[in-house]
Amino acid sequence: MSDHDRSARGFAERVPSSTRRSLLKGFAAAGAAVSLSSKLAWAxxxxxxxxxxxxxxxxxxxxxxxxxxxxxxxxxADKQLSDRSFRNLIHLYAGQEAVATGVCAALNNKGPFSEIDVIYGTHRPTGHAIAKGVDMKKLAAEYNFKATGLNRGYAGEMHLADKSVGYMGADGIVGPSAVIAAGSAFAFRARGSKQVAVAFGGDGTYATPAFHSSLNNASLLKLPFIYVVENNLYHQFAHYSYSCPMKDIATAANTYRIPGVVVDGQDVTQVYNKMKEAVERARAGEGPTLIEAKTYRYYAHWGAPGAEVGKLGSFGYDPQAITSWRPERELRDWLQRDPVDICRNMLISWGVIDQAKANAIEAAMKQEVKEAFEWEAQQPLCKPEDAVKNVFVQGSVPARQFG
Ligand SMILES: Cc1ncc(C[n+]2csc(CCOP(=O)(O)OP(=O)(O)O)c2C)c(N)n1
Structure with a gap:
């Protein structure tokens, strides 16, 4: 550990984080003493x-x-390529894992619904759902339309939701969920709760009215709202420069006079840090933040064309299919900055784990996933005649407050 790290860590251990943050802010504002400047830079x-x-x-x-x-x-991906009994459409999130993980790690995910933070996802839902705490067995079953799935097989992939952990849902329509998320933030503000609402959106959402109206209103009303743009460079097969005139989408925050933050979406610690700042700001009544995580999606927009069963790292590289919309070298470049490797190496360098422990964690996670899909395979399919159950209500329905 360097002297710089040692003194910074000592400072971190002696002073509670909230005090530290205001101290650092205060020192920054006052043009603090040179001896503290390294800590300010570090922050x-x-x-x-x-x-x-x-x-x-x-x-x-x-x-x-x-x-x-x-x-x-x-x-x-393997099931989609090789297992005909697996029925779903999939939009894979691989490459972006550190974004959902870092964001959700800074939120309250456990407790009564009236206290936990909520997130609104996208058509690319797996990462958001797992990071927020959705049970993987039920998720696997839902993806395969099982009656015991997370949403009894009604949702499939793009209409998942799990209120018990504050995962308010995936959304097949690009954009509008941000407005609903801002509505949740408005409810939190009206009730005086300390909850925070997060909207995830791809770079493709920049060009939707919902992006701008949610941020505009959240700014005007100082809502506890955080918009996380996962800029993976492409919407479907078009580069984001086709629909956004700025290199950094976070620049849009200037229009709404709120903080706009660019973060390395491949490094979970960076995402967590920026998210934590935004959450503190939201809980303190200081209003919304726009976070843009620079990231990359390994697979194609949908499915796993060109990938090989059982081969991690074959992310759909298929010269025929791929070069038409993204350069092969770009994909290979991003694979050098894989979020799994970055996180593992960071934890090893911080002395949190060693290589043997990293291997053991990986083996345990593979086992959890294996068990989730084994459970799913035993579950009954939902029946076609159930399709209209739980959709219509007979008789009158009393007005009530949800949540
Ligand atoms: C309103 C609307 N327009 C078009 C589509 C078709 N569509 C599905 S995903 C997608 C691209 C979304 O891109 P982005 O928001 O960047 O997310 P990514 O797929 O990169 O994760 C489009 C255009 C849609 N689902 N909804």
């Missing part, structure tokens, strides 16, 4: 600040979540 710089303060168990949980998502999806 905003490349090395994790909030994440570095976390207990080992929490950091290990973050690494485990990234691996859960990776292996759950690896299994989904």
């Amino acid at each position: 905003d710089g490349e090395i994790g600040y909030w994440a570095k303060d976390l207990p080992n168990e929490k950091l290990i949980e973050m690494y485990s979540t990234i691996l859960r998502i990776r292996w759950f999806e690896r299994t989904l």
Whole structure:
């Protein structure tokens, strides 16, 4: 550990994080003494600040979540390629795991619905759902339209929801869920709760009215709302420069006079740090934040064309299919910055785990995923005649407040 790290860690251990944050803010504003300047740089710089303060168990949980998502999806991809009994359409999230994980790690995910934070997902739901705490067995069963699935087989992939953990749903329509998320934030504000609402959206949502109206209103009303743009460079097969005139989508925050933050979406500690700042701001009544995570999707927009069964790393590289919309070298470049590797290497360098422990965590996560799909395979399919159950209500329905 360097002197710089040692003194920073000592400071971190002696002073509670809330006090530390206001101290640092105060020093920054006052043009603080030179001896503190390295800590100020550290707070905003490349090395994790909030994440570095976390207990080992929490950091290990973050690494485990990234691996859960990776292996759950690896299994989904294999099933889609080779298992005719698996029925679903899939939009794979692989490559982006650190974004959902870092975001959700900074939220309250356990407790009564009136206290937990909520997230609104997208058509690419697996990472968001697992990171928020959705049970993988029920998720696997839902993806295969099983009667015992998360939503009894009604949702499939793009209409998943699990209120018990504050996962308010995937959405097959690009954009509008941000407005619903801002509505949740409005409800939290009206009730005086400390909850926060998060909207996830791809770079494709920049060009939708919902992106702008949710941020505009959240700014005007100082709502506890955080918009996380996962900029994976493409919407379907079009580069985001086709629909956004700015390199950094976060720049849009200037229009709405709120903080706009760009973060390395491949590094879970960076995502966590920025998210933590945004959550504190939202809970303190200071209003919304726009976070843009620069990231990359390994597979094609939909499904796993060109991938090979059982081969991790064959992310659909198929010269015929791929070069028409993204360069092969770009994919290979991003594979060098894989979120699994970055997280593992970071935890090893911080002394949180060693290589043997990393291997053991990976084996445990693969086992969890294996058991989830084994359970799913035993579950009954939902019946066609059930399709209209739980959809219509007979008789009158009393007005009531939800949640
Ligand atoms: C309103 C609407 N328009 C078009 C589509 C078709 N569509 C599905 S996904 C998608 C691209 C979304 O891109 P982005 O938001 O960047 O997310 P990504 O797929 O990259 O995760 C489009 C255009 C849709 N589902 N909804």
